[in-house]
Amino acid sequence: MKILKQVEKIVIPNAKLQEHKKSIVDNVLDLVQKQITKYPQVTGIEVGGSYAKGTWLPEKADIDVFIKFQTSVSEKDFANLGKKIGFDALKNFKPYIRYAEHPFVEAKIKDTKVNLVPCYDVEEGKWKSSADRSTFHTKFMKKSLSESMKNEVRVLKRFLMNNDIYGAEIARQGFSGYVAEVLVLNFGSFLGVLKAISEIKQSQVIGNATKEFDTPIVIMDPIDGKRNLAAAIATDNIGNFVFVSRAFLKNPSIKFFMPRKIQKTLKSVTKNTLVLTFRYRQRSPDIIWGQVKRAANSIATQIGQAGFVVLKKSALVEENTSSAALLFLLQTTKLDESYLRVGPDFFSADFSAKFIIANKKKSIMMWVNDDGKVCSLQKRPQSDALLLVKNLLKKNIEKSGISAGLKEDISRFNLVLGDKITSKSIKEAIAKLVSTDETVFSSS
Numbered sequence: 001m002k003i004l005k006q007v008e009k010i011v012i013p014n015a016k017l018q019e020h021k022k023s024i025v026d027n028v029l030d031l032v033q034k035q036i037t038k039y040p041q042v043t044g045i046e047v048g049g050s051y052a053k054g055t056w057l058p059e060k061a062d063i064d065v066f067i068k069f070q071t072s073v074s075e076k077d078f079a080n081l082g083k084k085i086g087f088d089a090l091k092n093f094k095p096y097i098r099y100a101e102h103p104f105v106e107a108k109i110k111d112t113k114v115n116l117v118p119c120y121d122v123e124e125g126k127w128k129s130s131a132d133r134s135t136f137h138t139k140f141m142k143k144s145l146s147e148s149m150k151n152e153v154r155v156l157k158r159f160l161m162n163n164d165i166y167g168a169e170i171a172r173q174g175f176s177g178y179v180a181e182v183l184v185l186n187f188g189s190f191l192g193v194l195k196a197i198s199e200i201k202q203s204q205v206i207g208n209a210t211k212e213f214d215t216p217i218v219i220m221d222p223i224d225g226k227r228n229l230a231a232a233i234a235t236d237n238i239g240n241f242v243f244v245s246r247a248f249l250k251n252p253s254i255k256f257f258m259p260r261k262i263q264k265t266l267k268s269v270t271k272n273t274l275v276l277t278f279r280y281r282q283r284s285p286d287i288i289w290g291q292v293k294r295a296a297n298s299i300a301t302q303i304g305q306a307g308f309v310v311l312k313k314s315a316l317v318e319e320n321t322s323s324a325a326l327l328f329l330l331q332t333t334k335l336d337e338s339y340l341r342v343g344p345d346f347f348s349a350d351f352s353a354k355f356i357i358a359n360k361k362k363s364i365m366m367w368v369n370d371d372g373k374v375c376s377l378q379k380r381p382q383s384d385a386l387l388l389v390k391n392l393l394k395k396n397i398e399k400s401g402i403s404a405g406l407k408e409d410i411s412r413f414n415l416v417l418g419d420k421i422t423s424k425s426i427k428e429a430i431a432k433l434v435s436t437d438e439t440v441f442s443s444s
Contacts, residue, residue, distance in 0.1 A: 001191070001252060003252050003253065003254050003257075004155060004191075006254060007155050007254070008151060008154075010058075010158065010257070011151070011158045012151055012154060013057075013058045013061070014058075021056075021061055021063070021112065024063060024109050024110060025063055027109070028065055028090075028109065028114050029045065031089040031090065032045050032065055032067065032085065032116060033045065034089070035088050035089045036067065036085060039081060041073045041081060042067060042069055042081075043068045043070055044068050045065055045066065045067055046066045046135050046138070047064070047066075047138075048064045048066050048117075048134045048135055048138045049063070049064035049115075049134070049138070049177075050062075052064075052142070053137075053138055053141045053145070053150070053181065054150045055141070055154060055157070055177065055180075055181055056154075060161070062112065062113040062115060063112055063114045063115065064134070065116050065117070066117050066119045066131065067082060067085055067086075067116060067117065067118050067119070068119055068120070068135070069081070069082075069118060069120055069121060070120075071120050071122055071128060073120075078102065078118055078120070079102050079118070082102065082105070082117075082118030083097065083103055083104075085105075085116065085118075086104065086116035087105055089105075090109075090114065093107035093108065093109050098115070098284065098285075099284035099285075099286055099287065100117075100130065100286065101130040102118060102129055102131070104118065104131075117131050117134070118131065119132045119134065120132050124136050124223065125224065127224075133221070133223065133224060133227075136223050137178055140223050141185070144185055144222075145181065145184070149184050149185070149189070152188075152190045153177075153180050153181050153184045155190040156183065156184060156190045156193055157177060157180050158257050159190070159194075159244075159248075159256060159257060160174065160175050162256065162257050162259060162260070163240065163241075163244045163437075163439070163440070165237045165240050165241055165244075168232060169285070169286065169289070170285075170286050170289040170290050170293065171285065171289045173232065173233060173234035174233060174237045175233060175237065175241065176229070176232075179229050179230075179233070182206075182207070182220075182221070182222060183196075183197075183206070183219070186206050191249075194248060195249065197242055198242060198245040198246040198249055200217055202216060202217070203216070203218065204217050204218065205218040205220065206218065206219045207221075207222060208220055208222075208225060209225065209228070210225040210226055213228040213230075215228060215230050217230050217238060218230055240437075240440055243440045244440045247439060247440060255439060256439060260437075270419045270430055271417050271418060271419040272329060272331070272332060272333055272417075272418070273328065273329050273417065273418030273433065273434060274303075274330065274333065274385060274386065274389060274417065274418075275325060275327055275416055275418055275421055275426060276299070276326040276327075276328075276393075276410075276413055276414070277323065277324070277325045277326075277414045277415075277426070278323070278324055278409055278412055278414070279321075279322055279323050279324075279409065279412065280322055280324055280406070280409040281409060282322055285317070287405075288324065289315075289317055291403050291406040292315045292317055292326065292406070294402075294403055295326060295401075295402045295410060296313050296315050296327075297313075297401075298401030299326065299328070299392070299400065299402070302388075302389075302392055302400060302401070303328060303330070303389065306381070306388050307335055307339060307380060308330050308332070308335065308385050308388075310328055310330055311329045311331055312329040312433055313327060313329070313433075314326075314327045314429060314432070314433050315327070316426060318425060325429065327426075327429060328385075329433055329434055330385055333384070333386060334385070335380060335383045336380070336383065337383045338379055338380060339377075339378060340375060340377055340378075341359060341375070341376045341377075342369070342373050342375055343355035343374040343375070344373065344374065345371070345372040345373050345374075346372055346373075347372070352374050355374055355376075356374060359376040359378070362378045362379075363376040363378055364377045364379060386417070389415055393411060393413055394411075397411060418430045418434075
């Protein structure tokens with residue numbers, strides 16, 4: 001396909017860039033090697049990730065170096081020594097801590113992020129930390145992917161990236177680079193992956209599973225028969241991958257691989273968006289994203305229980321300003337002041353009596369309708385969604401379902417409708433929330 005030849009020219013690093021990355025890797029390995037000689041607990045170092053596997057993209061090529069510890073090392077020493085080695089090795093590049101299951105050290109060397117990640121030197125399958133699998137992933141993919149398949153992975157990554165469904169981090173919950181490799185390994189090529197995904201069935205298993213999983217689809221880790229990679233992928237991202245795969249196969253175009261402008265949104269829809277903003281105390285990206293997403297779910301549940309219809313929700317975290325936003329698109333932000341409750345029919349003596357006793361005092365009026373059911377018209381506790389959320393966070397935050405670690409931060413909030421927002425980043429988030437991606441849906 002001619003389009004894919006064009007894409008390959010974009011996604012395959014040229015010789016100059018490959019040499020540039022290699023010089024950074026060699027420098028980092030030399031710096032880390034000098035440090036680990038001081039620690040007998042360290043058994044060696046290994047380059048991992050997409051760089052080592054030959055599936056890295058020119059515009060996104062972090063370097064992952066794994067520092068391997070003896071299995072006898074305690075979890076505390078594992079974390080502390082991993083940080084010390086990382087900071088000492090990268091001291092000239094302003095290193096800082098990032099967090100996964102365990103802390104690791106990151107720094108930027110020239111234009112490249114470098115991650116120094118501790119892991120245990122384990123036998124395959126005897127994992128002690130989540131990072132332990134990574135070196136086995138690297139070995140497996142280097143052995144299993146042909147050179148042409150590695151380039152197919154690059155094409156798939158670019159496709160996922162430009163359709164906003166790439167990245168394993170909690171903020172995205174999309175398809176990771178490793179998942180892209182697994183898919184190409186299973187289906188042979190970029191087009192093979194798209195054809196399979198476009199026809200995928202609910203609960204379909206990709207790979208070999210040793211047990212059943214309760215996810216929309218199952219993507220097995222080829223080195224761990226108990227690990228379902230799809231468990232970390234959000235359902236909407238799976239759905240968008242299905243639709244965008246169908247759209248590309250129907251009408252192949254280079255636009256699927258290029259950044260797209262966000263469409264202008266209707267003011268009538270924007271003003272039905274609640275925007276809750278607040279500042280938070282600095283913490284790791286994964287932690288704050290997890291807390292913010294859970295808060296969005298909890299508040300959406302409360303809004304729904306009050307009678308409003310939450311069509312969509314999303315969240316935004318801006319690490320550089322330590323600020324966050326929760327966005328809720330509602331069918332309407334104001335409801336009728338009264339609402340109808342329909343009870344049992346009059347033939348059900350006990351049930352109808354209980355309904356009358358429970359609702360009589362709250363009723364504006366009560367009657368039997370044409371179906372013989374007892375009806376009660378009642379005043380709605382709150383008919384304005386803005387006031388509902390304000391009262392929830394000011395007076396009932398303990399019952400809000402928001403995690404304890406976020407309650408203090410979110411209690412100092414600002415809440416407005418979407419058409420009152422002036423922040424560029426939040427405007428973009430609203431536009432994404434309330435618009436249709438024509439590339440995904442126009443041709444499906």
